[in-house]
Amino acid sequence: MLNLEQLNEAQRRAVTYGEGPLLVLAGPGSGKTTVVVQRINYLLEERKVSPEKILVLTFTKEAALSMQSRFCRQAGIGKGAGSPVNFGTFHSVFYQILRKSHVLQSNNILSAAQKKELLLPLVGKYCGEEQGAEFLIAAGRKHADISAVAGQAVVAELLGAIGYYKNTGDMEAAKRKVLPKRRKSFENIFREYERARNDIGGMDFDDMVYECGKMLEEDKTIRSFWQERFDYILLDEFQDINPCQYKVVSLLSKPPYSLFAVGDDDQAIYGFRGADFSCLKRFEEDYGAERQLLDINYRSSQEIVDSSLKVIEENKNRYSKKLYSWKEAYGEYRDGEKENHRRSVSTEETAKPTGISVADIEKSIEPRNKWVQVISFGTQKEQYHYVAKRLEQRAKDESRAVLFRTNMQMQRFAVTLDKLNIPYIMKEKSESIYEHFIVKDIMAYLWLAAGEWSRESFLRIMNKPCRYISREAVGINAKNISQMLHHIRTGENVCRTDKQRALKELERLQKHLCCLEHLSLYLGVQYIRRAVGYDVYLKRLSEGSPDRYDEWQEILDWLGEDAFGYESLKKWSRAQKSFTQDLQNLGQSSNGLHEKHRCGDGLYTAQACGAQDMAVRLMTVHGAKGLEFESVWLPDCNEGIYPHGNLRSTEEYEEERRILYVAMTRAKENLELSYLIGTGKRSRLPSRFLNPLL
Numbered sequence: 001m002l003n004l005e006q007l008n009e010a011q012r013r014a015v016t017y018g019e020g021p022l023l024v025l026a027g028p029g030s031g032k033t034t035v036v037v038q039r040i041n042y043l044l045e046e047r048k049v050s051p052e053k054i055l056v057l058t059f060t061k062e063a064a065l066s067m068q069s070r071f072c073r074q075a076g077i078g079k080g081a082g083s084p085v086n087f088g089t090f091h092s093v094f095y096q097i098l099r100k101s102h103v104l105q106s107n108n109i110l111s112a113a114q115k116k117e118l119l120l121p122l123v124g125k126y127c128g129e130e131q132g133a134e135f136l137i138a139a140g141r142k143h144a145d146i147s148a149v150a151g152q153a154v155v156a157e158l159l160g161a162i163g164y165y166k167n168t169g170d171m172e173a174a175k176r177k178v179l180p181k182r183r184k185s186f187e188n189i190f191r192e193y194e195r196a197r198n199d200i201g202g203m204d205f206d207d208m209v210y211e212c213g214k215m216l217e218e219d220k221t222i223r224s225f226w227q228e229r230f231d232y233i234l235l236d237e238f239q240d241i242n243p244c245q246y247k248v249v250s251l252l253s254k255p256p257y258s259l260f261a262v263g264d265d266d267q268a269i270y271g272f273r274g275a276d277f278s279c280l281k282r283f284e285e286d287y288g289a290e291r292q293l294l295d296i297n298y299r300s301s302q303e304i305v306d307s308s309l310k311v312i313e314e315n316k317n318r319y320s321k322k323l324y325s326w327k328e329a330y331g332e333y334r335d336g337e338k339e340n341h342r343r344s345v346s347t348e349e350t351a352k353p354t355g356i357s358v359a360d361i362e363k364s365i366e367p368r369n370k371w372v373q374v375i376s377f378g379t380q381k382e383q384y385h386y387v388a389k390r391l392e393q394r395a396k397d398e399s400r401a402v403l404f405r406t407n408m409q410m411q412r413f414a415v416t417l418d419k420l421n422i423p424y425i426m427k428e429k430s431e432s433i434y435e436h437f438i439v440k441d442i443m444a445y446l447w448l449a450a451g452e453w454s455r456e457s458f459l460r461i462m463n464k465p466c467r468y469i470s471r472e473a474v475g476i477n478a479k480n481i482s483q484m485l486h487h488i489r490t491g492e493n494v495c496r497t498d499k500q501r502a503l504k505e506l507e508r509l510q511k512h513l514c515c516l517e518h519l520s521l522y523l524g525v526q527y528i529r530r531a532v533g534y535d536v537y538l539k540r541l542s543e544g545s546p547d548r549y550d551e552w553q554e555i556l557d558w559l560g561e562d563a564f565g566y567e568s569l570k571k572w573s574r575a576q577k578s579f580t581q582d583l584q585n586l587g588q589s590s591n592g593l594h595e596k597h598r599c600g601d602g603l604y605t606a607q608a609c610g611a612q613d614m615a616v617r618l619m620t621v622h623g624a625k626g627l628e629f630e631s632v633w634l635p636d637c638n639e640g641i642y643p644h645g646n647l648r649s650t651e652e653y654e655e656e657r658r659i660l661y662v663a664m665t666r667a668k669e670n671l672e673l674s675y676l677i678g679t680g681k682r683s684r685l686p687s688r689f690l691n692p693l694l
Contacts, residue, residue: 001074002041007034014292015039016046017260021289023238023280024262027323028308028665029299029628032262036234037071039260040085043232051084053229057093057249058236063626064089067236086230090245091205094212101222103215110202116155118196119189123154126185153548154182160273162190166206167242167274179545209244216251227254238263238283242274246282257287265319266312267662269622271655280319295323297665299628302328304671307372308664310692315654373672374693376686380636381561383674384416387633390672391422391616397630397670401617403663405641408433408551410618412558413635418579419565423615428623432580438538438555443573445528449516450569453480465537467505481510521563521572529556547645554640557682621663632667634660637675642687660689 004012011031014024015038026032036056043049058064068087077083088096098104110118157178165174175183197203203211216223233253235241238261241249253259261283268277283289297305302325309323377383387402394400404410410426411433417424433439441464444457455478462469478484488502512532516524529535535556542549566572617629636642643656664671673693678684686694 001076002038002045004038007031007038008296010292010294010296011035011038014294015042017290017292019256019258021257021259021283021287022261023283023289023291024260024294025280025291025319025321026262026264026294027297027321028264028267028662029297030294030323031296031298032236032294033067033070035294036067036236036260036262037074039234040071041074044085049232052086053231054234055086055088055093055230055232055252056234056236057088057090059089059240061089061092063236064092090241090248091208094248095208097226098208098212098215101215101219101226103211104203108200108202110197110204114202115159115204116152118200118202119155119158119193122189122192123158126189127154127182153545158182158186158189161186162193163204163206164274165190166210167244168276169243169247209242209248213244213248213251216248223251226252232258232260234260234262236262239265239268239277239280240270240275241279243276243279244274246276246279250286259283259287259289261289266315266321266658267625267665269625269655269659269662271651278317293319293321295321296326296329297323298326299668300327300665301325301669303372304664304667304669307671307693308661311664311689312657312661314689314692315657317651317654371670372693374690375672375674376677377674378677378679379561380412380558380676381564383635383676384413387413387635387672387674388416388420388422390633391417394631394670399617399629400631400633401619401624401627401629401666402633402635403619403621403624403666405621405636405644405659406551407620408436408555409636409641410620412562414618415562415579417616417618418575424618425615426618428620430583432576432583433555434576434580436555438552439559439576441534442525442528442556442559443576445513445516445532445534446521446524446569449513449524451517462509465533465540467502467509469502469505481506481513485510521566521569522560525556525560525563550640550645621659624666625662628666628668630668631670632663632672634663634671634673637673637687637690639685639687642689657689660687 004015007015011034014022014035017039024032024035026035040054040056043054044051056064056067058067064087068083068085071085071087072078072083086093161174161177164177165171168174171187175186178186197207216226230252233249235249240263249259261280263277263280265277265280268275271277284291300308305323305325309321312318375386377386391400391402402410402413404413407428407430410428411430414424414426415433441461444460447454447457448461459471478487485503485506488499488506512527515531516527519527535553538552539549542552563572566575617624619627637660642660643653644659664673673690675686675690676684677686
């Protein structure tokens, strides 16, 4: 039911806009879903538009269902009755258009594994010569660890570039998504991959958009049919649209082009997969669209609004905005509370970073008032324990979240909460960090040093770093290195050069394992990295991808700190297996989500221990987009994380700044950002994006 009285002035102008195109710039927490639903009600009730003539497009199934459910509730439509208005994701709607236009030959939607299977032979064909035998082995043999890691990485890189091309239509930009040595062969790889895909009648999500645009562009009759089908198209999260989606929407519309596009250029964080927020400005230019800013934030305090604006205003390519907190402007706070709140978040307090030591963490810290904090730490252990302490202090908040730039960082923090028995919910699917090949390599070294011999462990590390030791040289029945040395000395099938090299390297490895046996777990990790040469091995493996090497270094740094808490290798291994098993069990749950609720020493459902209400949410920033929480913590705000990776352009840097902005604007009352300054051995820099707050 239409209710204009509940809207502010800017929202009413958007909802009651007449014919033609309108761009609605919706700042964080500005009620964009309310505006979209009320716009539908306005079209139905005031303009008497037939509901089947309205199409609402968004990017996720959850968002589409949520918006549809909200509309149906207001319209008095019961569950299961269906909506007369068309709601859907871009992919699902375009897929249905293809099906109903009778151009699809198959309903075979390719899985990630199937796409990799199609591409892996092409990696061997086109990348074999430039990379040596590694990729050929990866494409055709098992048990080739170095090759498999490298080959799978290239497959992922190429699939990303293929998807980018299908979403943007920009071949040159897609080529830049792969390393320079593979750019010449990329077009050939793409053509052969498409041929193989078509041969099996397969289609992925990117193809739904790509093929729909191609059909509408080439077939005027089909295009005219679908243009007559929809008179009003409402587009949610318009900043996340990519050029191919924009093209399809343009082909679906007809004069007077009643396109209602709602989005926020400052929240555009999907450029890595082809989204292009410049489509907002292109939309204005192509259609002469009017623009309406939703400038009142119903979510956050003014201090959070102002602090986040200080960060995002460093970006040059954006619409300039002045945003206001409804809580401040319209007096949600009682007079005394509002004044105390204002004093507790003065500019000086917001701007001043605070160093926290381990001693500070151990003693009781008085709960703070509501403000924006920027805090520095020497080590990640100090940082994570501080955040854990604050989570316990604010346990009565209606909602709490810790947000991370990457899934791997999220899991590291989850391990800390596990040790402290703090309940948490982690809903983003991921493989356990302990399943990472780096962790498995380090553990294999430690088990061998502890005398727990297994051929699998030895084969895993025998050429990490490269020792030029072949499987044939070490035999199949050896139970330790001494037996391997004997096999090589007496073996007749081993050539003299290989024999001398293998003997030398095995003797050196034996000495390393003897040294490791007498070290603590933490020192053992450091010894493997430096003395044994594992860091050098990773440097070689990541050649041409410095950001990947930096990520691996972060994992090793964390693994060393994680080892501190265990007095024996067996206890550490049991903890790793428990964490991994919990994730696997939860990944197999009916909803497919990782919901981990710790109560005491056991793992229980939320209903059994009340953890659903008390648990903290752990999420990546991308996973938290569109959500809000009473209190938010953003750890690891360092260079190399914000911005993440090895960036090459101003556009990439600005997107990374938008990611931090999205994270900050999830908070309603309490926001704490933290970063590492490092130690004497390894200093760290705060993110450049924090400069306006420091």
